[in-house]
Structure formats: C-alpha cells, structure tokens
Amino acid sequence: MSIIDKVKQLISIMNENKLSEIEIQEDVTKIRIKKGEVGYIHTASSTTIPSVYPQQLEQKNSVQVLPKENENFVEIISPMVGTFYRANAPGADPCVNVGDFVNDETVVCIIEAMKIMNEVKAEMAGEIIDVYVNDGEAVEYGQSLFRVKPSTK
Amino acid sequence: MSIIDKVKQLISIMNENKLSEIEIQEDVTKIRIKKGEVGYIHTASSTTIPSVYPQQLEQKNSVQVLPKENENFVEIISPMVGTFYRANAPGADPCVNVGDFVNDETVVCIIEAMKIMNEVKAEMAGEIIDVYVNDGEAVEYGQSLFRVKPSTK
Amino acid sequence: MFSRIMVANRGEIALRIIRACREMGIETVAICSKSDKNAMYLKQADIPVCIGPSDAEGSYLNIPGIISAAEITDIEAIHPGYGFLSEVSHFAEVCESSKIIFIGPKSEVLKKLGNKTEARKIAIANKIPVVPGSESVVKSQQQALDVAHMIGYPVIIKASSGGGGRGMRVAHNDISLVNSLAVAQREAEAAFKDPSIYIEKYIEDTRHVEVQIFGDNYGNIIHLGERDCTLQRRHQKLIEESPSPHISERLREEMCKAAIKIAKAVNYTNAGTVEFLVDKLGNFYFIEVNTRLQVEHPVTEMVTGIDLVKQQIRIAYGERLNIKQKRVRPRGVAIECRINAEDPQNGFRPNPGKITLYNPPGGRGVRVDSHVYSGYEIPPYYDSMISKLIVYQKTREEAIACMKRALKEYIIEGVKTTIPLNLELIAHPQFASGNINTNFVENLLAKNQH
C-alpha cells in the first residue's frame, strides 16, 4: 500500500470515528493527520512546543531537501566539522562557482579537519545557486554549504 | 511519485476532508502540511495538559451546574468546611430525603463548623435525586452534597 | 512527635513545611482555597482540604474555616507559615483554646511584639538602641508635627500593625508629613484593619540586618546568626544573604546579643527574627521582631546546617533545644533571590497567568524552593512570589558566581518574572563590593529609566 493510500484509509477511519487527530509510526514511516473544523478549538500543532525543543531530523547523507518555499532546491551539507575552503590550494580558483553545473562526482569544496584536506563531492546533479560559507570559515557537521537547483531527470 | 506530486495529492486530500494538518515521514523524507484559517482561535486545548494541572472553576454560590451528560441536573454544594448532618438534631428525621421537592428556602442539611450548626438552604427549586454524603461525614468547601432535578419553570 | 499537623498556608511555604513533615514522618493536612485546589504541591500532603473561595479572606484568613477543618481532620498542631495568619495573635489564641498547638510563639507574645510601639518600649527598657521617634502611636496631626520637629526630618511613618514593608512613607518636611499622614492611616486601615501609625527618624544610607532567634519552652534561647536583607525595593526584600557583608565581627556579636536580650525579655518561644537597621557608621537600631518563620529562612539553614522548620516543629512539640549556642558555627555563604511573577516593565505589577515552560536550575550549590511547574497557573489572588533560588558556596565571590549562572539557567516562560532584575542586581559591581544601602535598587531602577 502506498503512503497516500494509507493516508486515505486513515482519514476514512477518522471520519467514521469522529477523530480530530491521528498519528502513527511504523519503523521509519510516520503519519500524522489532524482535522480542524470551523469553531473547533485546536492546537496550532506545534504551538505548545517551546522553541527550545529539539527537532530531530536525521540526515542520512549530505543532501538536504529544503522546506516548502524552496521546494525546487536542495542543499549540500557539511559531512564533518572543520575549516571550509572553496579551492584545492591557496590562491587557486574555487572548485565551483555560482552558475556551475555539478554532478555526483564533482568536488565542490575542501574541508580541513586535523590538517587533513577532505574533498566534498556534490553527490547530485544540478546547478550551484548559492554558496553559504566564506572561504576559510569554520563549519560544523550538518551545516549547509551550497544551494543547488537539481537537474530535472 | 515525486515529492511535489505527493504534496499536491496530500493537499487535495486535506481539502476534501477538511483537515487542518497532515504530517508524513518515510525514510528520510518528511512532509508536513498545515492549514490556517482566518479568525481561527486556538489554544493548547486539553490534549497536552497533564492531569495535574489546576482547573480553576470558581463557584459563586452553592449550586453547581453539572457537565453535559447530566445537563438536566444541578448540585447543591457545601458553602464551608465542616461536618455534614442530615437532620436538625440527633435522632430527628433528615431535613430532606430523595424524592422530596425543595425550594430556595428549604433547609437541606446542617454543617457543623467550630461547634456552630449552620443551616444549608437549597437556593433553588427542584427534586432531590441523590444524597452524596453520609450523616456525620466531613465535607470540604465546594464539595457536592445533593443532586437535584430543577423544576421546569 | 506529632503524628499529624495542619499547614495553614499555600504555595512555596506550604510545600516547604510539607516537605519537612514528610521527612519527619508526620502526616500533613493542607488547607487550600478553591483556586489552589488542584495545585500540584497539595499532592504531597496526606489530606488536602478545601476550606473556602479564592479570596484569602474566605480561605487562608478564614479562622473558623481553618479550625473547623482542623477539627474534622483531627490534627494536633498548626504551622501557619509566614504571612496570612502567622502573626495574628487572635488565631494563636483560638488554637490555644481549641487545644491545638500553634507552631510559633505564644499568643500573648505575638500580641506584645506584633504591636511595634510595644516592641519598641521593650527594646528601650532593655537598653537596645532604637531609632529616635514617637514613643507610641501618633494620634493627631499636631502630635506628628511635634515629634518630627523634635527628631528632625526626614521621618518615616509606619503602621503599628504593619509588616512586609507595607504602610510605610517617608516625609521630608511639614507639608509632605501632613499629606502622608492621612494616606498612611487609610492604607493601614485597609491593609491591617488598624489605622494606628507611629513616626521615626528616617535613617539614610542604611543596611537591613536581622538576627534569627530560637527559643524552647524551657527558657533556652539561642541565635542562629544574622541575615542581610539590604537589597529591597519599596521595603520589599529581593535578595538576602548570610553572613552580612556589611558588619564587623564585633557588631555582629552585639546585635546577636541584643536579639537574645529582647527574646528573653518576653520569654520568646519558637522561631523569630529581630530586625535591625545599621547605619554607615556601624550604629545599629532595633526595628521590630517578626514572630514567625521568615521567607528568607533558607539562607540561615544553608550556613548553619539546621533545618529551621523541623526545629520549629520539635520545639512546638515540647522538645528542648538540642543546639548549644557555641555549637552554632555558620560556615560558607548563602544568598537567596526571590523570583516574583511581576512585570518590571510595568512598575512590577503582578503578572499572574500560566507558566508554559518551567525549568529550574540545578547542580552543585543550588537549592530551589518553589511550588510551580510547567503548566502551573499562577492565581491572581495572592502573593506574586513563585520561587526562591538559594545558592551556597564557600565564599561570597563563589556564591555570586553560582547565583549568576543559576539565574541564567532558570527558565520561566509564559509570565514575566524578576529573574532579569535579580541578574542585574547580582552582577552589579556594587553588590559584589557589598557597599550598598536599602535605596540601592530604587536608585538603580531610576538610573535605568534615563
């Protein structure tokens, strides 16, 4: 059963039972549905969750899908903590610039950790839209480095 | 199915079913959609409020309207802390019994506080349906004493 | 030992007393008003009894209700906490005549010391220095002016039955004295049902230092050192500490001796506090005796290692004081900050409401006395104090550093609190130097506004 089918089935269960909210989690699949009717008093979803609460979004790889407003873009994120360099060597040209097209194997930057220069690859195909970090700046694990417009397949 | 298609499908499901929120997660993909309508009032409702939270229900007088399921009944509540007596004097008949009809001025019981006998009046007209407290038992302020079916006017 | 006692109070001090009882194996009856009925701290009591409506008149000040609840729950003693009925001699009298032990001094001592003019006379008779002023209640405007002219301006007008800094007004000349007089009397009438006022020389640049005393029913009286409560806003204490950073060892000894002298003069029993003003020259003046547990008692507990509430209960039960004066050796430094739900942006107006997130500080050297929690609704009917944060360290410098980090950790969302004000005060170099007086906070607040 596809996830959409599951959602549909859940909604009919909700309607039958006059539920206002349902949340299920199976392994890595999580579904949460909520109904609000006019005049209904309901939570603004996360309103009761203070800003300090942890949001656990695990990244399995170095590419991150951006939320709604940027649905067409993805980000290349840092796979380690270290110092970000745009070029392979001091004085050399940057590995990539805005407007460059990259593919899975394109080296987009270098991150130095413990005197070791680690190449970071794009791991996707697309166009570099933005570079978030300046040359020589420190980056942490999971930090966004580049914004990329993926190539349509 | 692309993520965009999924989102579109989910939104139409939401519209059809008047949902206010939907959240799904599959592997590393997580989608959450929320609808807000103008003029909506929302609070944390009661779902997130633990049982220990105070509920401030002020009683202005000694009559209490019961919640939904008993909409046709009201309660006479204790105006003070003390010892509950059903009769005016030891051995005497109870002031009221189940089935008796009372009015504003009917004395329904006595509450002894600091050796003083305080008469409690019905402050309403109706039929005594139930007596919650046994003769000689301690009662606290605001405790329900009698259930009454009010006379229809 | 008692098997069951009643706690006739609410909030943090009720919880404080319930905690002591639980540790002593004594059952507790906790009274509450309608609006406190579901407060979480009541779950720590063995028997919670709702005795009246939200307003304090009908509940926490309702003597017949309290005694009636005491009778139906069959308790042996009542701990009144602070505030509410704790210093009301009539309440102690009613307890005494109902054969209930009032955990505090005898009613006649409450009566004697509760009237400040009387207390002052006792001090004078015992050669304890007092602030120059009217020897008794000022009855007319002319008498007030005469007293003011004799002792010289500025003068301070105080309510005879006052307490907690309420009902006090300073006058700098005849006109302000005449004006303040009427207002002070009206305020005293409203707050204490007693319009009597008296007049004292207003001593500027003062420190507020108080001595904790303890007496048993067998004539033994000791002191547990002093607390410094100089940091006040409108005569309301904000930050208290022990030992006082303001006084010399010799002055400390003199004041403690004076405190014991007054206590002995009235055959004082149970816990009490003798309050003094100290001027910048190191002269001290008796102000009054607080015949109850103080809000700031934890700082004394930290430096002496003595549990004041348990001690109160033991003494009320009839035990002898098991602490010899020379074995009371305060060590280290304790500081307490009062956290009030008040809005500093709005003249410190009480800010009741729901605490959406509550996360108290913890770790080494930190004690929190509070009854609130995430989701607690602060009722609008009572005091705005919602927590006391106490730290204990070896030195004052370390205590200040610890208080600073604890205040920074303290999270209370949903209502405005005095945490930022406390942080500003505790981090102020003048506080660190110890060179402050009772006007420090108001001067600082006035400066902040410019």
Next chain:
Amino acid sequence: MFSRIMVANRGEIALRIIRACREMGIETVAICSKSDKNAMYLKQADIPVCIGPSDAEGSYLNIPGIISAAEITDIEAIHPGYGFLSEVSHFAEVCESSKIIFIGPKSEVLKKLGNKTEARKIAIANKIPVVPGSESVVKSQQQALDVAHMIGYPVIIKASSGGGGRGMRVAHNDISLVNSLAVAQREAEAAFKDPSIYIEKYIEDTRHVEVQIFGDNYGNIIHLGERDCTLQRRHQKLIEESPSPHISERLREEMCKAAIKIAKAVNYTNAGTVEFLVDKLGNFYFIEVNTRLQVEHPVTEMVTGIDLVKQQIRIAYGERLNIKQKRVRPRGVAIECRINAEDPQNGFRPNPGKITLYNPPGGRGVRVDSHVYSGYEIPPYYDSMISKLIVYQKTREEAIACMKRALKEYIIEGVKTTIPLNLELIAHPQFASGNINTNFVENLLAKNQH
C-alpha cells in the same frame, strides 16, 4: 586560568562541567551530535558545535571530529566527562600532541591503569590486597580452567578493557566457565574492541567501596574519602553514598592509604577513583582505578564541600592542590540515586521518548543534576541515565528520609523511569540497616517476581 575549554561529552555531565566553567568565568565549547543539537543544556555553553551524526562513533567517540572542532574554536583544554573518550589513552595522546590539555591523568597513566591486568600488577607490587585470580590475560580455555581450579569456584570473568560493569560474567563450574568464556570475549570485542579477558575469584556477599583521589602536577596526592556503591544491578551502580555505612574507621583509613599508595606508584594526576571490594569479614581487595570523574562524584562534593570539577580544571591548568589532607573532613551524609529512563517491567530496557512533564524535587538538602525538562526528547542512541538525585543531611537516617520524600516528589511523565525502583530500595529496611551486598537488588527483584 583557562579562558576557553571544550566539553567533549553530552547530557547531564556536559551540563555539570559547563556549570562549573560558568561559575569560574571560563568560556565553553560544547560538542554535540546531530540528535543533541537542540538540547537545552547546549544553550548554557558559549559555543555549541555539531561534530557528527547521532551514533556515538561518528560524534562523541569521533576523535578527528573533536580535535578538528577544538582547532576551529581555539580551545586550551578538553574535559572528557565520564564514559565516551574519558579513559581512552589514545585520545589523551592526540590532545597532548595537539598541544591541548586533556583534563585528566596523563595518557601513559590512562594506558597503564586502563588495562586491568596491569593495574592489578601495580597493586600487587605495592602490597595492596587483590582478588585471587589470573595474573594476566587468559588466552585459552585450558588456561581459564587451570586458573579456576587453582583459585576455586565461583569465579568472575572480566574484560581487560571493560568498565561500568559491562562484560562481566560469573561461572560456578567448568561447564558454565567454558560457555561464559566465549560469550564474554565476544561481548568484550563488541563493546571495547578488545577481546582480552581475565579471571578472578568471585567473592560473594561483597560491598563495593571506592576512594576518591586527587593529584596535582607536583607530586601532591590526597584522598577525599570513600563512596559506597554496593547497590548495583548487573554491576551497574544504582545508589551511591558517602560515607560508607559498611566499614569501620580503621578499614576506611587503610583503604584510603592503599588508594594513595597506588596513585603515588603511577604519579597519578587529576581526579581518579580506586575501587575496592570489601567482604563481610572486613577484608578489602583492590579492583581497579577509574581514571576519570565518576558519575557519583556529587556525593563526595556534598560531604567534603569541594567542587571536584573545578578542582580538576584548576589542577589541569597547573595549579597546586590547595587542600591539605588533614583539612579534608567529610561531614554529614550524602546519597545519590541514578534516575534512568528504563522500564522495570521490561527487564530495564531503555525507554527513550518524549518527557511530557518534568518536575524535579527541590527544597532543603536536595540537589538535582539533570539536563532534561518538560518536552525533552530522550534520544535512543546513548545512555539511559537522565538524572542524578542527590540529598545531603546530617545523619544517614535523615538522608534516607529526605531521599524518600524527594523521590516521591519527582515527576517524570512520558517515559518509564527507575524512580519507583529507587523508592523501593531506599525505603527497604535492609538498606536502612546498611546490611546489604552487591546482590541485594537482584535478589529483591527476583523475590518481587514471585
């Protein structure tokens, strides 16, 4: 003093160290994994740095990541806390070669004492009694049987690189020894990447007593008294206290002397703990040295008044020990309960999840060391300990009463915890009597099931 140090740990101990630094005016860099990134305690650090994914291998055990983060944040020293890299000599070595001060003993001391067979040899050479057993790593099944026959059953199999009670198995005869051997080696390989094991006589009816030691870089070594950690479940400590209710004054002195002897033998620096078994006859046996801060260090802090973490930092900076041995005078009684998010109904399986309501106890004598709060999500990747509740009172009886009331006050909703188990243990008459051994908890749990 250092101006900036890194805390290479997570949870309550990271918060504990950050608190000490804040009080000392030292900036902190706190590393975290992806799943701890938004943990509230990180807001207390000056610079939080996410160094890797949720699994500890990629984050809290990721030496290159930690050193890289140290380089970009320009820190002077690293506090490793307990667990994770705290006892990994290679990590201390890397720090040393990167000119970063490792807040702990020197790497060669970690290496020497980290291997239990080595540590045992040092003890024997210094005439400290040890449990009879294999003098070194047991390499074959036959060797294991030979050792067992020589010292007699029951015997205990331990991982050379083990710690925290993991990788231990008791065998009562040849068959169970042969079976346990293979399992123990596999477990040791999985847990510590080192399958080496050794065998000791299993001493029944034992108490676990450990001595806190402290050395500076100038050869001064002192002890801070003992902690009793007899209350364990599967070799995992549950409740710790100081002083030990099990030992005589003479035994205490002997053990403390032995601890210092071992520390001197290896030129021990910074904080460490020498662990002993005590049998019912009052004989003691050296087990191992924990070359780091212990989970249960707060009980020593309470009775000695010394902040162990601040002391560690000062000594690592190069300060001399400013405490003379004879001025260390423990007073009072401290007890700690570990609160784990575990389900006692399900074999104490870790119970991660969201804490919907969190309300820690407070008041006199109560210390809470915890990083959690209402709304905190316990990640499933790490240790299940979410809080340490410590009480401090004058007598053991009072400490037990205080712990009882504090545990009863403690509210953690949303996940199952060991609070009820702690309450059962602390309220048990046998715990009060002090007459327990390391099997007490398991015997009690077994009894509960019938």
